[in-house]
Amino acid sequence: MSDADMGGFTKANLDWNPPDVSSSSKSTNNSRGYARFHGNISIDLPANKPQIQRTGYAAWRTRDRPPTIFGKSLWDIDPYTYLAMRIKSDGRKYFVNLQTESIVPSDIHQHRVYARKPGEWETVLIKWNDFVRTNHGTVMEPQTELMRQKVRTIGIGLIDRVPGKFDISVESIWATNNATMDDSIEDGGLEEGQLKSKHGANIRWNGSKPL
Known part of the structure; x- marks a missing residue:
């Protein structure tokens, strides 16, 4: 989804690149297949929709899992400490978005994705406890x-609203307790992001937690 859904001009694509199993291929970059999220961010406003005052975003999410005979099918990540992602990013300011069976359906838990090796495959770890509850881009209190x-x-x-191309590939996403995987990097940093407090102040991230 993107601002194009309400008349904006951002272009977003989510493509599946299947594993390269050709015998002639010596590359190990695509042995399992991956999803590629790419396109072009535009902050232009639609001239015929004056009620639209903000554009410049794109996102994707997994579908709801099919129900079972016991009801809704949800993920239980309680036994695990980290969210792990195998990604290849262009270095832009992406967020991971989680939806839960919250009392407020529009609540989303978010965390920045800090790529340390733009243009290369890497494994990023984020502690589940470091996700921040937001609603429509505003950090909610109390957490x-x-x-x-x-x-x-x-x-x-x-959601950085910076015009131009974007490109991030995701090979796999999983929950884990293993913080010592090969080339894994625990997410963190000190940087001002796009999330705002209820008073309108930008949230800064310090050591993976917001200030």
Whole structure:
């Protein structure tokens, strides 16, 4: 989804690149297949829709899991400490978005994705406890703990409103307790982001936690 859904001009695509199993291929970059999220961010406003005052975003998320005979099918990540992602990013300011069975359906738990090796495959770790509850881009107070036994969807969004191309590939996403995987990097940093407090101040991230 993107601002194009309401008349904006951002172009976003989510493509599946299947594994390269050709015997002549010596590349190990695509041995398992991956999803590629790419396109072009535009902050132009539609001239015929004056009610639209803000554009310049794109995102995707997983579909809700099919129900079972016991009801809704949700992910239980309670036994795990980290969210792990195998990604290849262009270095732009992406967010991971989590939806849970929250009392407020529009609540999303978010965290920045800090790519240390733009243009290369890397594994990023994010502590589940470091996700921040937001609603329509605003950090909510008081913060409530992520409902770790009732995760509905996961996805990635780009909301920096910087015009131009974007490109991030995701090979796999999983929950883990292993913080010592090869080339894994625990997410963190000190940087001003796009999330805002209820008073309109930008949220800064310090060591993976917001200030």
